[in-house]
Amino acid sequence: MIEIIDILFSANFWAAALRIATPLIFGVIGALICERAGVLNLGIEGIFTAGAMAGWMAVWLGAGLWGGVLVAAFAGAVFGLIHAILTVPLGLSQHVSGIGVTLFATSLSYFIYRTALPDVSSPPRIDAFQPLDIPVLSELPFIGPALFQQTPLTFLALFLVLATAYVLYRTPLGLAIQAVGDNPAAVESQGLSVYAIRMGTVVAGSAIMALGGAFLTMSAFDAFFFGMVNGRGWICIALTVFASWRPGKALIGALLFGAFDAFQVRLQTEVGSFIPGQVFLMMPYILSIAALIVVARRADYPRALLVPYFKGQR
Amino acid sequence: MIRFEPRPPASVSRMLGVSLAAAVAALVLAAIPMLFAGLSVFQAYGLMVKGAFGSLFAFTEMLTRATPLILTGLAAAVAFRAKLWNIGAEGQLYAGALAAVAVGTGAIAAPTFILIPIVVVAGALAGGLLMLGPTLLKTRLGVDEVVTTLLLNFIVLLFVQMMLEGPMQDPMGMGWPQSEPILDEAALPKLLDRMRIHWGLVLALAASLGVYFLLKRTVWGFEIRAVGENAAAARHAGIPVTATFIRVGLLSGALAGLAGVGEVAGLKGYLTADLSPGFGYSGIVVAMLAGLSPIGVVFAALFIASIFVGADSMSRATGVSNYLADLIVAMALLCVLVSGLFLRFKVKFITAPSAKETGR
Numbered sequence: 001m002i003e004i005i006d007i008l009f010s011a012n013f014w015a016a017a018l019r020i021a022t023p024l025i026f027g028v029i030g031a032l033i034c035e036r037a038g039v040l041n042l043g044i045e046g047i048f049t050a051g052a053m054a055g056w057m058a059v060w061l062g063a064g065l066w067g068g069v070l071v072a073a074f075a076g077a078v079f080g081l082i083h084a085i086l087t088v089p090l091g092l093s094q095h096v097s098g099i100g101v102t103l104f105a106t107s108l109s110y111f112i113y114r115t116a117l118p119d120v121s122s123p124p125r126i127d128a129f130q131p132l133d134i135p136v137l138s139e140l141p142f143i144g145p146a147l148f149q150q151t152p153l154t155f156l157a158l159f160l161v162l163a164t165a166y167v168l169y170r171t172p173l174g175l176a177i178q179a180v181g182d183n184p185a186a187v188e189s190q191g192l193s194v195y196a197i198r199m200g201t202v203v204a205g206s207a208i209m210a211l212g213g214a215f216l217t218m219s220a221f222d223a224f225f226f227g228m229v230n231g232r233g234w235i236c237i238a239l240t241v242f243a244s245w246r247p248g249k250a251l252i253g254a255l256l257f258g259a260f261d262a263f264q265v266r267l268q269t270e271v272g273s274f275i276p277g278q279v280f281l282m283m284p285y286i287l288s289i290a291a292l293i294v295v296a297r298r299a300d301y302p303r304a305l306l307v308p309y310f311k312g313q314r
Numbered sequence: 315m316i317r318f319e320p321r322p323p324a325s326v327s328r329m330l331g332v333s334l335a336a337a338v339a340a341l342v343l344a345a346i347p348m349l350f351a352g353l354s355v356f357q358a359y360g361l362m363v364k365g366a367f368g369s370l371f372a373f374t375e376m377l378t379r380a381t382p383l384i385l386t387g388l389a390a391a392v393a394f395r396a397k398l399w400n401i402g403a404e405g406q407l408y409a410g411a412l413a414a415v416a417v418g419t420g421a422i423a424a425p426t427f428i429l430i431p432i433v434v435v436a437g438a439l440a441g442g443l444l445m446l447g448p449t450l451l452k453t454r455l456g457v458d459e460v461v462t463t464l465l466l467n468f469i470v471l472l473f474v475q476m477m478l479e480g481p482m483q484d485p486m487g488m489g490w491p492q493s494e495p496i497l498d499e500a501a502l503p504k505l506l507d508r509m510r511i512h513w514g515l516v517l518a519l520a521a522s523l524g525v526y527f528l529l530k531r532t533v534w535g536f537e538i539r540a541v542g543e544n545a546a547a548a549r550h551a552g553i554p555v556t557a558t559f560i561r562v563g564l565l566s567g568a569l570a571g572l573a574g575v576g577e578v579a580g581l582k583g584y585l586t587a588d589l590s591p592g593f594g595y596s597g598i599v600v601a602m603l604a605g606l607s608p609i610g611v612v613f614a615a616l617f618i619a620s621i622f623v624g625a626d627s628m629s630r631a632t633g634v635s636n637y638l639a640d641l642i643v644a645m646a647l648l649c650v651l652v653s654g655l656f657l658r659f660k661v662k663f664i665t666a667p668s669a670k671e672t673g674r
Contacts, residue, residue: 042460082648086648086651086652090652090655092651092652092654092655093651095399095460096598096602096647096651097648097651099401099595099598099647100644100647100648100651101648103595103599103640103643103644103647104641104644104645104647104648106640106644107637107640107641107643107644108347108641108644110635110637110640111347111351111635111637111638111640111641112350114635114637115347115350115351115634115635118633118635230468231464231465231467231468234461234464234465234468235465237460237461238461238465241458241461276476276479276480278472278473278475278476278479279476281472282468282469282472282473285465285466285468285469285472286469288461288465289461289462289465289466292451292457292458292461292462293451293455293457296451296455296456296457297455297456299456
């Protein structure tokens with residue numbers, strides 16, 4: 001018991017929690033804005049993979065780290081555009097299109113990686129982002145090591161939470177995004193294009209998702225591995241429901257998730273010899289299902305989520 | 315300006331045309347990654363055709379690969395018919411395989427004609443029960459089944475790894491994470507000497523006929539189709555919607571479980587954690603290519619299997635990554651989605667709005 005309290009009060013633990021939460025923050029924010037506009041984006045798992053591979057490969061080919069981040073975002077946007085075209089003007093099943101985009105983005109990333117590096121035994125490494133170690137701030141007790149010794153992408157994720165909340169709640173564009181997810185016909189009657197808003201949002205959301213993948217290969221690790229995304233995208237879809245489609249709650253949800261994951265890793269070192277490792281590896285997925293069940297009764301889905309809109313439809 | 319006008323239900327020949335067009339489109343698009351990898355496109359396709367149809371052995375290998383795809387394709391088709399989005403066939407396949415190993419490696423001693431049915435039923439039951447959870451969460455609490463079935467895939471695979479490194483590990487397996495071998499009495503017999511093709515194929519074809527009959531000729535099948543077309547209207551018409559979802563979930567999971575049975579009891583003979591290279595996910599592509607028709611699933615599975623087997627062989631000959639196969643399969647899914655538009659809608663190209671429209 002004392003040990004558990006020790007863990008919860010160590011700055012290292014919270015630093016790890018924030019690190020684990022970072023890709024999820026990108027993913028949930030991306031998924032959240034797509035769904036706010038009425039489009040479920042199950043391409044997320046593949047977009048994570050594409051962002052991870054494209055960002056890493058750009059840096060490996062000589063681009064700067066931020067150049068790699070841009071390439072990752074661009075790759076995400078391209079796959080987002082495919083999903084947007086299929087689901088918005090063409091009105092096809094968002095479920096099947098999303099799965100299709102995931103299969104396409106994943107297999108394309110793997111194929112390009114294998115074709116570019118046909119016979120490497122160990123994945124080549126890049127010089128990944130380093131923790132910032134902001135002077136003064138990082139020397140603050142507790143908060144310093146937990147918050148101010150993260151890599152730049154973590155700060156970008158935190159900034160995106162604020163930016164998304166601001167755009168969604170305080171700008172006309174945000175109101176329009178919320179409206180196309182709730183009542184597209186009303187938006188059309190205001191002379192705005194439902195297609196343009198939905199497609200733009202899906203493309204932007206997909207670019208943000210891809211940054212979560214880029215964090216994996218450019219910050220958390222320094223190489224690309226097959227299967228490294230490992231369901232993180234699906235976890236983000238569950239966390240989006242858990243967060244009731246709100247950026248602030250999305251941050252809290254991702255942090256809770258990160259804290260739990262960091263905690264079980266530490267627990268594993270204590271009791272690992274009694275319980276098989278797979279039990280711990282299962283926990284994130286079980287937790288995600290539990291999160292869905294907890295909020296199921298009061299989940300307030302955007303009303304036009306999954307509903308295609310056709311121009312001139314009443 | 316493009317406009318879509320709804321069409322009456324499509325004829326079988328038009329559905330067939332759409333699927334064929336999508337398959338051809340995916341193969342044409344595949345030329346792009348082939349050129350990127352420095353392949354000569356015609357040579358590559360030649361090698362693929364040879365690899366899947368070039369000899370009796372190649373052909374039986376293709377049929378062997380199609381066997382689990384037919385079953386996971388049926389699992390997706392029957393669920394999607396009711397708009398129950400079961401994306402968990404991969405996990406259900408492993409559940410079926412695990413159950414088959416649990417009863418087929420010595421726990422029960424019985425002659426072949428008893429033991430094989432036990433193994434088959436156990437696998438189907440395990441897959442069905444695994445799908446029951448997400449189905450009940452959907453009908454009782456409104457939890458989206460897409461996410462729960464996807465997440466369960468990861469949980470089940472980890473559970474299988476845990477069992478294979480723990481209680482179900484083969485003590486004679488030199489420490490490898492694999493199960494004990496399936497007893498000879500529990501193994502599905504081979505169909506041909508010196509080939510890997512096994513009775514799982516017959517099981518898969520029978521399942522396809524069974525699902526066809528169920529959907530076309532029975533009250534339950536009618537209810538499944540009605541729920542899929544409009545659940546609210548079906549409920550209003552007195553159709554037991556919840557019970558239908560549960561039946562569909564059990565059936566869909568059971569079909570995916572059977573795929574796992576075939577792979578361990580017919581092909582591999584023991585269980586490892588890399589039993590399936592994504593048959594569950596490919597099953598979704600099979601079902602969509604088939605237009606969710608249970609008979610069409612057989613042909614779509616043959617197509618997808620020949621891509622996988624052909625690409626494997628092409629990859630061995632040229633050194634180009636066989637992820638090309640996954641890429642072609644993914645593109646086939648996107649192509650069939652788009653071409654499906656031509657089934658439901660007449661696509662009209664309009665230059666200016668007509669008087670009738672502006673008058674509204």
